[in-house]
Amino acid sequence: MNRAILSQKINGELIDRLKNDPEAFSSFIQNQNDGIIIYVLEKLGRLENGYSKEPLLNLLNHVNENVRALSIKNLAKLGDINLLSTFSKYANTDESTFVRREAVSAIGRLRNEKAIPVLIDLLKDKDPKVVMQAIRGLLVFSYKENVISALKKLLNHPSELIREVINKEINGVQYQSKSQQKHDEFPEFLRNMDWEQKFLNKIVCGDSLLLLQEIPDKSIHLVITSPPYLQQRDYDGLGIGNENKVEEYIDNLLKIFNECVRITKDDGSIVFNLGDKYENGSLLMVPYKFAIEAIKTNPIKLVNIITWVKLNPTPRQFKKRLVNSTEPFFHFVKSDTYYYDIDSFMNYKKSLRSKNNVGNKIGKSYFELIEKSSLSEKEKQQAKKELLEVIQEVKSGKIESFRMKIRGMHSEPFGGQEGGRKIQLEKKGFTIIKILGNGLKKDVIECPVETIKGTKHPAIYPEYIIQELIKLLTRRDDIVLDPFVGSGTTAVAAKKLNRNYIGIDINPSYCKYAESRLKDISKENNLFELFI
């Protein structure tokens, strides 16, 4: 029985079985690594009073603070007042602030007057995060005299945030926590606490859906990521992508996407890169279904679908289908005032052109043709002036090249822009056709699929594309977040470009690998290969 459970894929069915069989749960946990235990604890869902507490109580001594905290979180769902002393013990003595905070939250969730003295005692804690959780638990009883007088004492608390919260409460400004918000939803005032300390320039291991809730609204400049593809990769069976149906996958992805929208600044951007999947010989259109739902359910705009053209797609030629060699990057924004530095995007092309390809002879033959032409002196002067200007545009890299047509020397052009080239030729005596070429910033990026020697991560996206998008959509010192950071590519690109990064992944071994990649970076080392 246990063997069978141990070899099973971790999915909803298995978690339901573990939930209903405490013995199986206990032996399953004994044989798993921390990542799997954390995953199962995160997915336990609703637990009723009467559920066997033993397996969770045993985990309270686990060495991993996340395991201890999640065990407390699950025990708290039971609403059992008999757990008050256990919660109180961990709230007061655990070495990890994270666990202590979860234990205070669990005491608050009991919503029982017996917990009031314990919570009041915790208001004296040195850690403002613990105090905040105690305040939250006590606010439920703000109709009680002793609670209000204990809270009032915090008006002189050293933490400004605590003073502010108490001030507002006492002056009648209601927090959601007091009214509609359920205790297991994340209260806004707790979000603001030290989130940077936990996340900024860190790889944080856990489920993005839960972790993103700790980040305040409108605090991130760019969310850029590549979620797991539907059923296409195996990340040890953890997290998103293991769903059986495309609808279920998109629903799960949207929950995380909605959080990404919430935490993005009004002038920020969100970029999601997704891959498609065949079912019975037909593409499911997963990326596009996701994008349509994302726009439908959020107040956002889709600015571009940037196509990544893979220069080295999987070399498997099918008889009746072409090789898929593209993937979309969806660029979403929250407002029309989004930050956009088009000059920095692929700007190396400009410098290459201006340095290498433009000699001094450019346009020389046109000067000779103008002189030889039958244009009036005034027309010749104007033609030479505009010719000099357009040569300058080529030299500076603004345009790739140009062609000039001179009345009487060249054949007539067919219509065209700028009031019609034919008319220009008639009235001015010449027309200049600018060729923007690579100077045009297009919604296509050509780049090979990357592999990193020695890594076990199966789906690394190209650092080059991410660097270009980071330059396009953020300033120096902005915050770039990837909720599915995998091998750490986004964080690596952000660090090299002097941006702050936040990387989240559910798989502990990928988190470790990402951290090791980040350690090896020197900030100056921001060169990348060019694919032009």
Ligand SMILES: C[S@@+](CC[C@H](N)C(=O)[O-])C[C@H]1O[C@@H](n2cnc3c(N)ncnc32)[C@H](O)[C@@H]1O
């Ligand atoms: C396509 S990979 C990302 C690869 C990454 N762009 C890179 O270059 O290495 C997707 C990642 O999402 C992680 N993941 C899946 N579900 C998750 C969740 N709910 N929260 C956080 N990470 C998750 C997987 O472990 C996997 O590493």
